[in-house]
Amino acid sequence: KQEVTQIPAALSVPEGENLVLNCSFTDSAIYNLQWFRQDPGKGLTSLLLIQSSQREQTSGRLNASLDKSSGRSTLYIAASQPGDSATYLCAVGGSSLAAGNKLTFGGGTRVLVKP
């Protein structure tokens, strides 16, 4: 059974510092990996999706890397801003297109960016 872990559970940084969020998974046979952001009391916002054949994806200040062999993904947020404060969730899809629809979520990392 796939297990997804995000450490640390909470992180506090001063504004302007780069954020590094970690995600690890136990079964490397994944189809895709998706990073989400969740604001308090709100739904999830998709940030980046990485297919298993890719090593990284970039969108603006966000960059996500994927190392399947080691079972790890890292989300980098450059030059953090107070508006980046939220919980960031990593989700891993199964080993095929069909199974890839079944996302297994990590527990999330709660980020606070201090002005």
Added chain:
Amino acid sequence: DAGVIQSPRHEVTEMGQEVTLRCKPISGHDYLFWYRQTMMRGLELLIYFNNNVPIDDSGMPEDRFSAKMPNASFSTLKIQPSEPRDSAVYFCASSLETGGGEWSYNEQFFGPGTRLTVL
């Protein structure tokens, strides 16, 4: 685009009552997912549909839970009878299979959720 729409946003009910949660996926999306989020268990997939057909309901906790998708623009998740341990935030998400073959992927887009409290 309006995004995934869920109703109601909040629901408070008493134990034993029937609860129906509703979801309208993004127009044109061919997959629909129901998730539950709790502090103890995090986010869990309950069931998902492809082209209105249930594909995997292995996450549905008990027979008290049922889900339907009568057409491409509407789905319901029903709990009957409800229990206090069903209290959670229930999310609906939708996606569109994009690409082809090994390059296919499904990026899931979530609704705002329904916060259910069962007293």
